[in-house]
Amino acid sequence: MFHLLEKTIQEAFHAQILAQFGIDLDVATEQPRQSSLGELAVPAAFQLARQLKQAPKKIAAELVDGIGPIDGVAAMEVAGNGYINVRFDREAYAEGLLRPVPRSDSSVNERIIIEHTNINPNKAAHIGHLRNAVLGDTFVRMLRAAGNRVEVQNYIDNTGVQVADVVVGFHFIERKTPDDVRRLIDDPAVRFDYLCWDLYARTSADYSASPDASGWRAETLHAVESGSGTLAELAHLVADAIVTLHLKTMLRLGVEYDLLPRESEILHLKFWAAAFELLKERRAIFLETEGKNKGCWVMPPEAFAGDSGTEDSKVIVRSNGTVTYVGKDIAYQLWKFGLLGKDFYYRPMMRYPDGHELWVTTDEPQPANGPVPTFGRGTRVFNVIDVRQSYLQDVVVAGLKALGAVEQAARSIHFSYEMVALSPRCCIELGIELSAEDRQRPYVEVSGRKGLGVKADDLIDRLVDKALEEVAVRHEDQPAAEQRRIASEIAIGALRYFLLKFTRNSVIAFDFQEALSFEGETGPYVQYAAVRARNILRKLEERGETLPSFATELSGEALRGAVESEDFWQMLLAASKADVALDRAIVSGEPAHLARFAFQLAQSFNNFYHQYHILTEENRERRTFLLWMTEFFRTQLMRTLGILGIQTPEYM
RNA sequence: GCGCCCGUAGCUCAGUCCGGAUAGAGCGUUUGCCUCCGGAGCAAAAGGCCGUAAGUUCGAAUCUUACCGGGCGCACCA
Known part of the structure; x- marks a missing residue:
């Protein structure tokens, strides 16, 4: 309603300025300083003043005189140095809200893809991951509420170093067999993602201590890539179990996905090989013959250096022939736009309680079992990734550009956000030892590798407990299960709002006291x-x-x-x-x-x-x-x- | 070294893209408000050379430049 009227007013002024002064002005409207001045202010006279070489006040007066009645507007007056303040016809406006005229939504042909969450499936989710998921999920809801078609992807790096490190921990350090791990996963008394959280931190610490360790990692990565053997089996077990737990954690927050594209399929279906051919054909990358990158396929800095400030080439294929993460990401991004010439196979993975179906990629055709939705082929892609990866996202976009996909490059949006760090007070509360230097800082960075952080489920549990105390006091007559359900809704409301109230490029210095607050702006x-x-x-x-x-x-x-x-x-x-x-x-x-x-x-x-x-x-x-x-x-x-x-x- | 981001009230942040009327919230502090639809609330007060300096402009928290603080990137890691 407000929107429509605002538009009507802008158009009326645009037409009037064109007729009266012959100027094609993009008319802006703003909020008057005080509500008593009216509902909208038009500062157009200021913009015109320079061109017309007349006082804004005079121009404003002429405009108000000339413009005539506008539907839905009761009065206009010149104020200050040349503002035109517009007063709505209140009754007509209220009528419009009370008895709204149904209007057809303009159909949108865009296919928007949003990739978010993307947690390495090797340990429990932490507070930083929650910021990513809540930002992504909320933006999805916003776009959908505005009538857009949106596909939500949660990319699973199930073959990467982080999973490998946990496998190293299980196999080489703890000497556990796949059956041992299976038992841990199935044991209801064990929080498998928490166990991996600790194991991952321990393994990481071991790498610096043990000389064998880097060999273990290489061996594991190789085995995972080949897809067979004990190490590969362990990797599958770990990644699948953790993904399931992450989905559960996210569902507590109401976050759902449409598709889980997995790195294993990108490998097995040779997405990279296809992208590699394209990049070579278009000479977007070349084989370096000298210097430190000799033997690597690299992207020259001119392609992406525009604002990333580096003078070095970016290695896409290592001298040993393996592809880097960025290379895989270029392939994935090409697929999102339907530019790769290849597609995944898909199978339904689970059905959410609300009936929505979650799909996952596979590397072989599935028996026909009802219709498979169309995935990918987006016209606009948002990647929700933290700001520290800006440089890599620039390289991905440069890859698209170099392949001639200029349009798609422009529609690849790095939906970046700053990290969630821990306030010093929060670290003390968690019993984390701080160096004297860290104590002086405004915040301390979360580190999965060091096991330093607030686990998502722990935080949610604390919020629910606190909300439950409040609910119990006020509604002691309600059944316990009922109280718990209400408390949980309040807790999630507090958490989501807390993560959303900061703008994206503000670092959140996480603090329990603030996050657990239910008063004020919460x-x-x-x-x-x-x-x-x-x-x-x-x-x-x-x-x-x-x-x-x-x-x-x-x-x-x-x-x-x-x-x-x-x-x-x-x-x-x-x-x-x-x-x-x-x-x-x-x-x-x-x-x-x-x-x-x-x-x-x-x-x-x-x-x-x-x-x-x-x-x-x-x-x-x-x-x-x-x-x-x-x-x-x-x-x-x-x-x-x-x-x-x-x-x-x-x-x- | 190069690039990006941040610096606004005691604290945490909006407002900066697109310059405009007296710079806003929340928390904290102080003071009021339950005879009234539930006080996780409401009302009010105190609190600001918008990092510094120059420039552009009729007009700058907002645009430009320089500087000062702080953070993050610039791997054959992801």
């Missing part, structure tokens, strides 16, 4: 507002009344009377901006902006809630209006929370 605050709104409506029903049909019971006259009140008008206006907030958050690529809107919306409702007593209102018409506001707030709050992946509990 998820539970927003949830609480939605719950309060619902409580009112429930209370109404408990009194034997039903929710009025607002569209028929609220007359235009009643509406006009209500929105004449500045208070009501501002609240209604604020609540009607959910779509605008969503659009802006998508354009800026900042889920944080939508999170902030949710918070402001909740503030606005709490304000309304506190100020007006809805159920005790004696004036019937006014009460109906108040109920409508409540219902409107509730809908907008729940919808926005839903896009953030946060549920609204039944009670709090």
